[in-house]
Amino acid sequence: MTTPEWLKPGIYGALLGAAFVGIVGFSWGGWMTGGGADKMASEMAQDEVIAALVPFCLDRSRTDNERIAKLATIREASSFKRRDAVMEAGWATMPGSDGPNRELAQACIEGLELDAS
Structure with missing residues (x-):
């Protein structure tokens, strides 16, 4: 499956944003694992x-x-x-x-x- 060129920046932004939110949440946001x-x-x-x-x-x-x-x-x-x-x-x-x-x-x-x- 080929992704349209206009959609690639949105996908990359969503992936980077998710990673950033996860890192910030676990580092400074007070999130923790179940363990x-x-x-x-x-x-x-x-x-x-x-x-x-x-x-x-x-x-x-x-x-x-x-x-x-x-x-x-x-x-x-x-x-x-x-x-x-x-x-x-x-x-x-x-x-x-x-x-x-x-x-x-x-x-x-x-x-x-x-x-x-």
Whole structure:
């Protein structure tokens, strides 16, 4: 099939325009793929779950009989080892889970610092 000469500029313009709109939309327009949206939703859900569990972690720290010794251990630990100290204290382990949650331990540290002051 041959395309008339007068139609070729319109076809080229439509193709270039579509490519331009796609590039601008995904770069600056805020468009995203389904996989990107799923990843963002999963991260947001995880963040919200951790935020909801921080009061549980803080409550476990308040009711722990060895609270003072464990808090001293956490305070003495270097800043990058504090999360491990909270995990070893058992405050970041949820009932029914196999082990402590690293993100919950980090969020709990921030709550403990607010709680201690």
